[in-house]
Amino acid sequence: MSDKGDKEDKPKKKKGGGMMMKVVGAIALLGVGGGGVFGLVTAGVIGGGGPHEVIKVDNNPKLIRKGEEDPYAPVAKEGEGEGGGAGETDGDGGSEFRTVYYNFPEDFTSNLRNSDALLQVNLSASTRRDYRVVLWMKKHELAIRSALLIAIADTPEEDVISPDGKGRLQKRLTATINKVLTENEGFGGVENVYFKSFIVQ
Incomplete structure:
Protein backbone atom coordinates (compact mmCIF):
# COMPACT_ATOMS: atom_id res chain seq x y z
CA MET A 1 0.00 0.00 0.00
CA SER A 2 2.70 2.31 0.82
CA ASP A 3 4.22 1.74 -2.59
CA LYS A 4 0.93 2.61 -4.21
CA GLY A 5 0.50 5.73 -2.08
CA ASP A 6 3.98 6.93 -2.94
CA LYS A 7 3.38 6.38 -6.64
CA GLU A 8 0.09 8.23 -6.48
CA ASP A 9 1.60 11.13 -4.52
CA LYS A 10 4.52 11.60 -6.88
CA PRO A 11 2.46 12.21 -9.99
CA LYS A 12 0.29 14.67 -8.07
CA LYS A 13 3.40 16.59 -7.04
CA LYS A 14 4.55 16.64 -10.65
CA LYS A 15 1.18 17.95 -11.78
CA GLY A 16 1.15 20.57 -9.05
CA GLY A 17 4.71 21.60 -9.78
CA GLY A 18 4.04 21.70 -13.49
CA MET A 19 0.96 23.81 -12.94
CA MET A 20 2.91 26.20 -10.73
CA MET A 21 5.61 26.54 -13.41
CA LYS A 22 2.97 27.29 -16.02
CA VAL A 23 1.43 30.02 -13.84
CA VAL A 24 4.83 31.59 -13.08
CA GLY A 25 5.78 31.36 -16.76
CA ALA A 26 2.52 33.00 -17.83
CA ILE A 27 3.01 35.82 -15.31
CA ALA A 28 6.59 36.32 -16.50
CA LEU A 29 5.47 36.46 -20.13
CA LEU A 30 2.74 38.95 -19.26
CA GLY A 31 5.27 41.08 -17.40
CA VAL A 32 7.73 41.04 -20.28
CA GLY A 33 4.98 41.49 -22.87
CA GLY A 34 3.31 44.24 -20.88
CA GLY A 35 6.64 45.98 -20.39
CA GLY A 36 7.32 45.71 -24.09
CA VAL A 37 3.93 47.14 -24.97
CA PHE A 38 4.43 49.92 -22.40
CA GLY A 39 7.81 50.68 -23.96
CA LEU A 40 6.32 50.81 -27.46
CA VAL A 41 3.50 53.09 -26.33
CA THR A 42 5.95 55.37 -24.53
CA ALA A 43 8.20 55.53 -27.59
CA GLY A 44 5.23 56.53 -29.72
CA VAL A 45 5.25 53.41 -31.89
CA ILE A 46 1.83 52.27 -30.65
CA GLY A 47 -1.02 54.49 -29.54
CA GLY A 48 -1.26 58.27 -29.24
CA GLY A 49 2.35 59.19 -29.82
CA GLY A 50 3.48 59.14 -26.21
CA PRO A 51 5.19 62.00 -24.45
CA HIS A 52 7.21 62.97 -27.53
CA GLU A 53 4.16 64.21 -29.40
CA VAL A 54 3.81 67.97 -28.97
CA ILE A 55 0.61 69.62 -30.11
CA LYS A 56 1.41 73.18 -31.13
CA VAL A 57 -1.42 75.66 -30.75
CA ASP A 58 -1.41 78.70 -33.05
CA ASN A 59 -1.90 81.58 -30.66
CA ASN A 60 -0.85 84.30 -33.11
CA PRO A 61 -3.17 87.23 -33.85
CA LYS A 62 -5.87 86.14 -36.29
CA LEU A 63 -7.18 87.93 -39.36
CA ILE A 64 -10.49 89.64 -38.56
CA ARG A 65 -13.19 89.68 -41.25
CA LYS A 66 -15.23 92.81 -41.83
CA GLY A 67 -18.15 92.92 -39.41
CA GLU A 68 -16.61 90.18 -37.23
CA GLU A 69 -16.07 90.95 -33.56
CA ASP A 70 -12.48 91.36 -32.42
CA PRO A 71 -12.18 89.85 -28.91
CA TYR A 72 -9.12 92.00 -28.12
CA ALA A 73 -10.49 95.37 -29.23
CA PRO A 74 -11.35 97.86 -26.52
CA VAL A 75 -15.03 98.22 -25.73
CA ALA A 76 -16.43 101.41 -27.24
CA LYS A 77 -17.87 104.00 -24.92
CA GLU A 78 -21.43 105.13 -25.45
CA GLY A 79 -21.77 107.42 -28.47
CA GLU A 80 -18.33 106.52 -29.92
CA GLY A 81 -19.44 103.72 -32.23
CA GLU A 82 -18.35 100.13 -32.10
CA GLY A 83 -15.08 99.19 -30.45
CA GLY A 84 -14.34 95.77 -31.95
CA GLY A 85 -15.52 95.75 -35.53
CA ALA A 86 -16.05 98.44 -38.08
CA GLY A 87 -19.73 97.49 -38.26
CA GLU A 88 -21.92 99.34 -40.75
CA THR A 89 -19.07 101.51 -42.03
CA ASP A 90 -17.51 98.57 -43.88
CA GLY A 91 -17.77 98.63 -47.64
CA ASP A 92 -18.44 95.61 -49.83
CA GLY A 93 -15.32 95.97 -52.00
CA GLY A 94 -11.65 95.39 -51.41
CA SER A 95 -10.35 92.95 -48.84
CA GLU A 96 -12.67 90.72 -46.86
CA PHE A 97 -10.65 91.62 -43.75
CA ARG A 98 -10.98 94.84 -41.81
Whole structure:
Protein backbone atom coordinates (compact mmCIF):
# COMPACT_ATOMS: atom_id res chain seq x y z
CA MET A 1 0.00 0.00 0.00
CA SER A 2 2.70 2.31 0.82
CA ASP A 3 4.22 1.74 -2.59
CA LYS A 4 0.93 2.61 -4.21
CA GLY A 5 0.50 5.73 -2.08
CA ASP A 6 3.98 6.93 -2.94
CA LYS A 7 3.38 6.38 -6.64
CA GLU A 8 0.09 8.23 -6.48
CA ASP A 9 1.60 11.13 -4.52
CA LYS A 10 4.52 11.60 -6.88
CA PRO A 11 2.46 12.21 -9.99
CA LYS A 12 0.29 14.67 -8.07
CA LYS A 13 3.40 16.59 -7.04
CA LYS A 14 4.55 16.64 -10.65
CA LYS A 15 1.18 17.95 -11.78
CA GLY A 16 1.15 20.57 -9.05
CA GLY A 17 4.71 21.60 -9.78
CA GLY A 18 4.04 21.70 -13.49
CA MET A 19 0.96 23.81 -12.94
CA MET A 20 2.91 26.20 -10.73
CA MET A 21 5.61 26.54 -13.41
CA LYS A 22 2.97 27.29 -16.02
CA VAL A 23 1.43 30.02 -13.84
CA VAL A 24 4.83 31.59 -13.08
CA GLY A 25 5.78 31.36 -16.76
CA ALA A 26 2.52 33.00 -17.83
CA ILE A 27 3.01 35.82 -15.31
CA ALA A 28 6.59 36.32 -16.50
CA LEU A 29 5.47 36.46 -20.13
CA LEU A 30 2.74 38.95 -19.26
CA GLY A 31 5.27 41.08 -17.40
CA VAL A 32 7.73 41.04 -20.28
CA GLY A 33 4.98 41.49 -22.87
CA GLY A 34 3.31 44.24 -20.88
CA GLY A 35 6.64 45.98 -20.39
CA GLY A 36 7.32 45.71 -24.09
CA VAL A 37 3.93 47.14 -24.97
CA PHE A 38 4.43 49.92 -22.40
CA GLY A 39 7.81 50.68 -23.96
CA LEU A 40 6.32 50.81 -27.46
CA VAL A 41 3.50 53.09 -26.33
CA THR A 42 5.95 55.37 -24.53
CA ALA A 43 8.20 55.53 -27.59
CA GLY A 44 5.23 56.53 -29.72
CA VAL A 45 5.25 53.41 -31.89
CA ILE A 46 1.83 52.27 -30.65
CA GLY A 47 -1.02 54.49 -29.54
CA GLY A 48 -1.26 58.27 -29.24
CA GLY A 49 2.35 59.19 -29.82
CA GLY A 50 3.48 59.14 -26.21
CA PRO A 51 5.19 62.00 -24.45
CA HIS A 52 7.21 62.97 -27.53
CA GLU A 53 4.16 64.21 -29.40
CA VAL A 54 3.81 67.97 -28.97
CA ILE A 55 0.61 69.62 -30.11
CA LYS A 56 1.41 73.18 -31.13
CA VAL A 57 -1.42 75.66 -30.75
CA ASP A 58 -1.41 78.70 -33.05
CA ASN A 59 -1.90 81.58 -30.66
CA ASN A 60 -0.85 84.30 -33.11
CA PRO A 61 -3.17 87.23 -33.85
CA LYS A 62 -5.87 86.14 -36.29
CA LEU A 63 -7.18 87.93 -39.36
CA ILE A 64 -10.49 89.64 -38.56
CA ARG A 65 -13.19 89.68 -41.25
CA LYS A 66 -15.23 92.81 -41.83
CA GLY A 67 -18.15 92.92 -39.41
CA GLU A 68 -16.61 90.18 -37.23
CA GLU A 69 -16.07 90.95 -33.56
CA ASP A 70 -12.48 91.36 -32.42
CA PRO A 71 -12.18 89.85 -28.91
CA TYR A 72 -9.12 92.00 -28.12
CA ALA A 73 -10.49 95.37 -29.23
CA PRO A 74 -11.35 97.86 -26.52
CA VAL A 75 -15.03 98.22 -25.73
CA ALA A 76 -16.43 101.41 -27.24
CA LYS A 77 -17.87 104.00 -24.92
CA GLU A 78 -21.43 105.13 -25.45
CA GLY A 79 -21.77 107.42 -28.47
CA GLU A 80 -18.33 106.52 -29.92
CA GLY A 81 -19.44 103.72 -32.23
CA GLU A 82 -18.35 100.13 -32.10
CA GLY A 83 -15.08 99.19 -30.45
CA GLY A 84 -14.34 95.77 -31.95
CA GLY A 85 -15.52 95.75 -35.53
CA ALA A 86 -16.05 98.44 -38.08
CA GLY A 87 -19.73 97.49 -38.26
CA GLU A 88 -21.92 99.34 -40.75
CA THR A 89 -19.07 101.51 -42.03
CA ASP A 90 -17.51 98.57 -43.88
CA GLY A 91 -17.77 98.63 -47.64
CA ASP A 92 -18.44 95.61 -49.83
CA GLY A 93 -15.32 95.97 -52.00
CA GLY A 94 -11.65 95.39 -51.41
CA SER A 95 -10.35 92.95 -48.84
CA GLU A 96 -12.67 90.72 -46.86
CA PHE A 97 -10.65 91.62 -43.75
CA ARG A 98 -10.98 94.84 -41.81
CA THR A 99 -7.97 97.12 -41.30
CA VAL A 100 -7.00 98.85 -38.06
CA TYR A 101 -4.52 101.74 -37.98
CA TYR A 102 -2.16 102.75 -35.21
CA ASN A 103 -0.98 106.37 -35.30
CA PHE A 104 2.39 107.00 -33.69
CA PRO A 105 1.80 110.03 -31.48
CA GLU A 106 5.08 111.84 -32.23
CA ASP A 107 6.98 112.66 -35.42
CA PHE A 108 10.19 110.86 -36.35
CA THR A 109 13.11 113.17 -37.19
CA SER A 110 16.51 111.92 -38.32
CA ASN A 111 19.48 112.76 -40.51
CA LEU A 112 19.77 110.80 -43.73
CA ARG A 113 22.74 108.58 -44.59
CA ASN A 114 25.78 110.48 -45.92
CA SER A 115 23.77 113.71 -46.10
CA ASP A 116 23.13 116.92 -44.21
CA ALA A 117 19.43 116.58 -45.02
CA LEU A 118 16.87 115.84 -42.31
CA LEU A 119 13.74 113.77 -42.72
CA GLN A 120 10.72 114.41 -40.53
CA VAL A 121 7.81 111.97 -40.87
CA ASN A 122 4.63 111.21 -39.02
CA LEU A 123 3.74 107.53 -39.34
CA SER A 124 0.75 105.25 -39.08
CA ALA A 125 0.88 101.43 -39.21
CA SER A 126 -1.90 99.13 -40.36
CA THR A 127 -2.88 95.58 -39.48
CA ARG A 128 -5.67 93.23 -40.52
CA ARG A 129 -4.99 91.03 -37.53
CA ASP A 130 -6.75 91.23 -34.19
CA TYR A 131 -6.20 94.18 -31.87
CA ARG A 132 -3.30 92.50 -30.06
CA VAL A 133 -0.97 93.84 -32.77
CA VAL A 134 -2.00 97.43 -31.91
CA LEU A 135 -1.61 96.71 -28.19
CA TRP A 136 1.86 95.31 -28.83
CA MET A 137 2.84 98.41 -30.84
CA LYS A 138 1.76 100.57 -27.89
CA LYS A 139 3.56 98.31 -25.41
CA HIS A 140 6.85 98.30 -27.37
CA GLU A 141 6.61 101.81 -28.79
CA LEU A 142 9.97 102.86 -27.35
CA ALA A 143 11.81 99.92 -28.98
CA ILE A 144 9.91 100.44 -32.24
CA ARG A 145 10.67 104.18 -32.25
CA SER A 146 14.37 103.54 -31.74
CA ALA A 147 14.50 100.91 -34.51
CA LEU A 148 12.57 103.18 -36.92
CA LEU A 149 14.95 106.09 -36.27
CA ILE A 150 17.90 103.82 -37.06
CA ALA A 151 16.20 102.67 -40.28
CA ILE A 152 15.48 106.27 -41.31
CA ALA A 153 19.08 107.30 -40.54
CA ASP A 154 20.28 104.51 -42.84
CA THR A 155 18.19 105.87 -45.75
CA PRO A 156 20.02 107.66 -48.59
CA GLU A 157 18.72 111.08 -49.62
CA GLU A 158 17.83 109.76 -53.10
CA ASP A 159 15.25 107.40 -51.50
CA VAL A 160 13.28 110.23 -49.92
CA ILE A 161 12.98 112.20 -53.16
CA SER A 162 11.61 109.63 -55.59
CA PRO A 163 8.27 107.81 -55.28
CA ASP A 164 10.04 104.45 -55.74
CA GLY A 165 12.46 105.34 -52.95
CA LYS A 166 9.59 106.27 -50.64
CA GLY A 167 7.98 102.91 -51.42
CA ARG A 168 11.22 101.11 -50.49
CA LEU A 169 11.37 103.13 -47.27
CA GLN A 170 7.79 102.13 -46.44
CA LYS A 171 8.69 98.44 -46.85
CA ARG A 172 11.81 98.81 -44.72
CA LEU A 173 9.90 100.57 -41.95
CA THR A 174 7.18 97.89 -42.03
CA ALA A 175 9.84 95.16 -41.75
CA THR A 176 11.49 97.07 -38.90
CA ILE A 177 8.28 97.20 -36.84
CA ASN A 178 7.56 93.51 -37.52
CA LYS A 179 11.10 92.59 -36.46
CA VAL A 180 10.71 94.36 -33.10
CA LEU A 181 7.28 92.77 -32.52
CA THR A 182 8.55 89.32 -33.48
CA GLU A 183 11.53 89.63 -31.14
CA ASN A 184 9.32 90.72 -28.24
CA GLU A 185 6.00 88.93 -28.85
CA GLY A 186 6.83 86.17 -31.33
CA PHE A 187 4.71 87.63 -34.14
CA GLY A 188 4.67 90.81 -36.27
CA GLY A 189 1.32 91.38 -37.97
CA VAL A 190 1.88 94.89 -39.39
CA GLU A 191 0.73 95.05 -43.02
CA ASN A 192 2.05 98.46 -44.01
CA VAL A 193 3.40 101.79 -42.81
CA TYR A 194 1.88 105.04 -44.09
CA PHE A 195 3.29 108.55 -44.13
CA LYS A 196 0.92 111.08 -42.57
CA SER A 197 3.46 113.83 -43.13
CA PHE A 198 6.80 113.74 -44.97
CA ILE A 199 9.19 116.70 -44.82
CA VAL A 200 12.78 116.75 -46.10
CA GLN A 201 14.86 119.71 -44.90
